[in-house]
Amino acid sequence: MPTPEIAVTGATGQLGGRVARRLAARGTAQLLVVRDPARAPELPGATVARAGFADAAAVRTALRGVRTVLMVSASESPDRLRHHRAFVDAAAAAGVEHLVYTSFLGAAADATFTHARDHWHTEEHIRAAKMGFTFLRDNLYADFLPALAGDDGVIRGPAGRGRVAAVALDDIADAATVVLGDPAAHDGRTYDLTGPEALTLDEVAGILTGATGRTVTYHPETVAEAYRSRAVHQAPGWLVEAWVSTYTAIAAGELATVTDAVTTLTGRPATSLAALLAPENRRIPPA
Numbered sequence: 698m699p700t701p702e703i704a705v706t707g708a709t710g711q712l713g714g715r716v717a718r719r720l721a722a723r724g725t726a727q728l729l730v731v732r733d734p735a736r737a738p739e740l741p742g743a744t745v746a747r748a749g750f751a752d753a754a755a756v757r758t759a760l761r762g763v764r765t766v767l768m769v770s771a772s773e774s775p776d777r778l779r780h781h782r783a784f785v786d787a788a789a790a791a792g793v794e795h796l797v798y799t800s801f802l803g804a805a806a807d808a809t810f811t812h813a814r815d816h817w818h819t820e821e822h823i824r825a826a827k828m829g830f831t832f833l834r835d836n837l838y839a840d841f842l843p844a845l846a847g848d849d850g851v852i853r854g855p856a857g858r859g860r861v862a863a864v865a866l867d868d869i870a871d872a873a874t875v876v877l878g879d880p881a882a883h884d885g886r887t888y889d890l891t892g893p894e895a896l897t898l899d900e901v902a903g904i905l906t907g908a909t910g911r912t913v914t915y916h917p918e919t920v921a922e923a924y925r926s927r928a929v930h931q932a933p934g935w936l937v938e939a940w941v942s943t944y945t946a947i948a949a950g951e952l953a954t955v956t957d958a959v960t961t962l963t964g965r966p967a968t969s970l971a972a973l974l975a976p977e978n979r980r981i982p983p984a
């Protein structure tokens with residue numbers, strides 16, 4: 698079988714898996730670049746290669762002959778940026794022409810949300826690599842919002858009255874699939890992918906209560922309270938900072954942007970949180 702023109706990373710995960718299933722449903726041949734082939738989804742037209750981002754030799758071999766790659770950002774770790782840079786360099790060396798990278802809304806060297814800084818530096822590395830690129834700067838996943846509530850139904854964090862325009866994973870996957878279908882048409886473009894509305898966490902709590910029947914409330918913490926309430930997890934400092942800065946980014950207004958990028962790319966409105974939580978509206982089951 699000839700090497701597919703499109704490769705997808707992260708296919709064992711939520712977002713990459715969704716995109717891979719969409720490409721397969723369209724009859725598009727694809728190469729799934731995964732760390733563990735045994736966990737790769739079995740899809741018509743898909744072949745599988747084993748390569749972690751930091752394994753430059755494996756990435757180069759896997760991507761030879763591939764023209765376009767969906768690079769789903771790696772799991773958060775202190776050395777994620779090194780993994781990203783290694784992958785980008787190996788993709789360029791393999792002759793990849795276009796990288797579609799899943800970044801984060803407001804990616805910047807001084808972004809409040811610490812993970813958004815990694816995304817900025819990754820974007821910069823991709824720009825410098827002289828490949829075509831498209832950046833999909835995703836807001837927080839709307840699918841992730843229910844998990845903000847603790848066992849007691851309280852969302853705790855220093856988000857003040859800030860707003861977040863969280864975006865549904867299915868919307869990101871649909872947008873990514875459109876871009877992969879015609880990368881040249883999106884070359885050099887950055888899309889801020891957001892939901893249709895910017896909600897305070899009070900409003901999020903109200904929607905979660907309405908959708909689940911379980912009472913969810915929001916308790917705004919101070920930053921000091923946020924660090925104290927998370928100390929119980931004994932997590933490394935960089936991770937706690939990321940958790941807390943999710944909320945301070947909301948407080949700072951950095952996640953409040955609402956765009957029409959989902960609509961522009963997919964031709965339909967972005968999914969609201971209430972619609973996402975309504976089971977009858979799920980178009981494709983979660984991975």
Ligand SMILES: NC(=O)c1ccc[n+]([C@@H]2O[C@H](COP(=O)([O-])OP(=O)(O)OC[C@H]3O[C@@H](n4cnc5c(N)ncnc54)[C@H](OP(=O)(O)O)[C@@H]3O)[C@@H](O)[C@H]2O)c1
Pocket residue numbers: 706707708709710711712713731732733736748749750751769770771772773780799801835836837838841
């Ligand atoms: N916008 C948001 O709210 C938000 C929330 C969470 C995460 N994210 C970011 O968005 C990415 C995709 O989200 P998701 O929900 O699809 O995450 P996910 O379900 O955890 O999937 C991550 C995927 O990336 C693969 N991966 C992770 N590190 C890798 C590495 N170093 N080399 C190669 N593959 C690697 C994983 O492979 P394995 O199965 O082998 O682990 C998995 O397939 C995440 O990785 C994270 O960077 C964004």
